[in-house]
Amino acid sequence: MPAEERETVAWPADGYVAVVKQDCPTCRLVEPVLAGLPGLTVFTQDDPAFPEGVADRRDDTDLDASLALGIETVPTLVRFAGGVEQGRVVGWSRAQWAELTGVAGLGEGLPEYRPGCGSRTQDPDVAEEILVRTRGGSLRARRLEIAALEDEAEALFDRGFTDGLPVVAPTPARVLRMLEGTSRKPDEAVAVVPPNLAEATVEKVAINAVLAGCRPEYLPVVLAAVEAACTDEFNAHGLLATTWGAGPAIVVNGPIRAEIGMNWAGNALGQGNRANSTIGRALQLVIRNVGGGRPQEVDRAALGHPGKVGFCFAEDEEGSPFEPLAQSRGVPPGRSAVTVFAAEGPRGLADQISRTPESLARSLAQGLRSVCHWKLPGGFDASLVLSPEHGRTFREAGWDRARLHWELDELLLLDRAEITRGAGGIEEGVPARASDRPVPKFRPGGYMIMYAGGGAGMFSAVIGGWAGGPGGSAPVTREVDPWR
Amino acid sequence: MHDFAALEGRGVIAAFLASTQFVVAAAAQAKALGYREVPSVFVPHPIQDRTDAEMRALADAALEEVLAAVTRR
Numbered sequence: 001m002p003a004e005e006r007e008t009v010a011w012p013a014d015g016y017v018a019v020v021k022q023d024c025p026t027c028r029l030v031e032p033v034l035a036g037l038p039g040l041t042v043f044t045q046d047d048p049a050f051p052e053g054v055a056d057r058r059d060d061t062d063l064d065a066s067l068a069l070g071i072e073t074v075p076t077l078v079r080f081a082g083g084v085e086q087g088r089v090v091g092w093s094r095a096q097w098a099e100l101t102g103v104a105g106l107g108e109g110l111p112e113y114r115p116g117c118g119s120r121t122q123d124p125d126v127a128e129e130i131l132v133r134t135r136g137g138s139l140r141a142r143r144l145e146i147a148a149l150e151d152e153a154e155a156l157f158d159r160g161f162t163d164g165l166p167v168v169a170p171t172p173a174r175v176l177r178m179l180e181g182t183s184r185k186p187d188e189a190v191a192v193v194p195p196n197l198a199e200a201t202v203e204k205v206a207i208n209a210v211l212a213g214c215r216p217e218y219l220p221v222v223l224a225a226v227e228a229a230c231t232d233e234f235n236a237h238g239l240l241a242t243t244w245g246a247g248p249a250i251v252v253n254g255p256i257r258a259e260i261g262m263n264w265a266g267n268a269l270g271q272g273n274r275a276n277s278t279i280g281r282a283l284q285l286v287i288r289n290v291g292g293g294r295p296q297e298v299d300r301a302a303l304g305h306p307g308k309v310g311f312c313f314a315e316d317e318e319g320s321p322f323e324p325l326a327q328s329r330g331v332p333p334g335r336s337a338v339t340v341f342a343a344e345g346p347r348g349l350a351d352q353i354s355r356t357p358e359s360l361a362r363s364l365a366q367g368l369r370s371v372c373h374w375k376l377p378g379g380f381d382a383s384l385v386l387s388p389e390h391g392r393t394f395r396e397a398g399w400d401r402a403r404l405h406w407e408l409d410e411l412l413l414l415d416r417a418e419i420t421r422g423a424g425g426i427e428e429g430v431p432a433r434a435s436d437r438p439v440p441k442f443r444p445g446g447y448m449i450m451y452a453g454g455g456a457g458m459f460s461a462v463i464g465g466w467a468g469g470p471g472g473s474a475p476v477t478r479e480v481d482p483w484r
Numbered sequence: 485m486h487d488f489a490a491l492e493g494r495g496v497i498a499a500f501l502a503s504t505q506f507v508v509a510a511a512a513q514a515k516a517l518g519y520r521e522v523p524s525v526f527v528p529h530p531i532q533d534r535t536d537a538e539m540r541a542l543a544d545a546a547l548e549e550v551l552a553a554v555t556r557r
Contacts, residue, residue, distance in 0.1 A: 298513050
């Protein structure tokens with residue numbers, strides 16, 4: 001029953017209130033004490049006929065009084081004067097009951113002390129119902145009724161809420177539990193989500209986090225990712241609408257990586273870790289379900305890639321030869337942050353021979369050069385995920401991230417003769433020009449270097465992006481902590 | 485389509501122009517923006533690999549339709 005339709009529970013302004021349940025041995029033990037206590041109102045949580053002999057005995061099987069009184073243990077005896085609580089005793093203690101009531105010799109023949117039992121409000125089987133009853137009024141999203149004979153998972157497919165994989169039904173209780181992951185209010189605006197430019201509230205993001213399979217503690221990361229993705233610089237609308245196949249990816253930095261159990265080690269870019277898999281998925285479901293961005297509608301990708309279901313991983317900050325990516329992008333040390341970037345699927349890049357940073361950098365540059373097209377410079381951004389066995393070579397040589405960027409920039413100056421239209425027998429390329437100056441493969445700041453992966457394997461990965469800069473998409477970093 | 489909506493909002497007469505591959509995307513976005521119908525012209529696909537001369541020919545061929553789209557009420 002919605003909260004506004006329930007009667008307000010009340011009890012006499014002066015006297016005693018006890019909350020009990022028949023199922024509790026200590027409550028049964030004090031039954032004769034309750035029967036003899038003047039000015040007592042008893043709320044009973046399970047059997048309305050219990051305890052016997054009490055004049056003012058009230059049915060609290062709906063637990064309204066127990067919740068209003070904040071009962072965690074039964075029996076609890078509370079004294080009121082003028083409607084204000086004067087004190088309470090939890091469980092049975094002859095001395096404490098006597099002190100609270102001022103009645104000497106209570107419970108003759110009973111033991112001196114017996115601990116109470118858990119209140120029914122604490123039972124897992126009623127916790128969900130209580131959560132919805134007490135806090136469900138804060139939810140604003142339209143409620144959908146699913147018929148008793150409908151399969152829940154099938155119903156969510158039929159209504160178009162999924163990315164093609166099953167989703168977790170966003171019941172009010174699950175959404176409320178998800179909202180416990182943030183201190184932000186459910187109706188607070190997070191972002192305006194393209195392509196339909198619909199406002200995403202904290203509640204709407206939480207609903208999609210439930211659909212994606214997130215735990216509540218992931219929610220601040222999802223909120224930060226939605227905030228970052230729905231900026232003009234990231235241009236989620238363009239990334240969605242382009243016929244190119246990239247989608248949004250998220251790399252996470254800072255303490256929250258470990259707090260929520262993210263993976264930055266073996267198979268960091270792959271499957272198997274709940275946080276990695278569901279955070280990226282939640283962002284894509286927000287774009288689908290709030291923004292209205294659906295494949296073959298406004299999502300015009302000719303091919304797309306499997307990571308468009310969700311692509312999220314953490315950086316290995318502890319093992320990295322470089323400062324964390326977020327720090328290199330202006331986030332203070334010790335803070336958690338997400339960086340969203342346009343991403344194709346990762347492509348492995350093997351070099352199992354190079355022992356010098358110069359040789360390895362040349363290999364990495366070759367891989368980066370293949371992004372978009374080997375002959376095309378300047379247009380597309382990219383990311384390089386450096387693995388531990390490749391990172392070792394740069395650490396031992398004392399190269400930091402800036403040095404590697406500098407070296408790669410030099411190696412990624414393309415010879416005009418190689419990239420002109422028709423060169424190499426390939427019509428694609430840049431128009432012929434009088435100048436023979438080399439052309440940079442990437443715009444300034446057009447590729448990021450990250451560090452993750454398992455300890456064995458001299459394989460890094462190149463992740464192609466999309467058109468960078470104005471009109472395209474630039475990576476965007478946002479702090480997670482404001483969303484906690 | 486958002487550009488069309490923005491121009492129309494400023495009182496600038498506009499029409500939506502794209503290649504035929506974007507008919508469905510245009511309809512989805514127009515519906516989401518609350519339009520029952522948007523004056524639209526779709527030129528033959530493909531576009532990306534066309535030469536400048538071919539693009540001019542596409543534009544010339546579409547001119548009558550574009551003029552009709554921005555003048556028809």
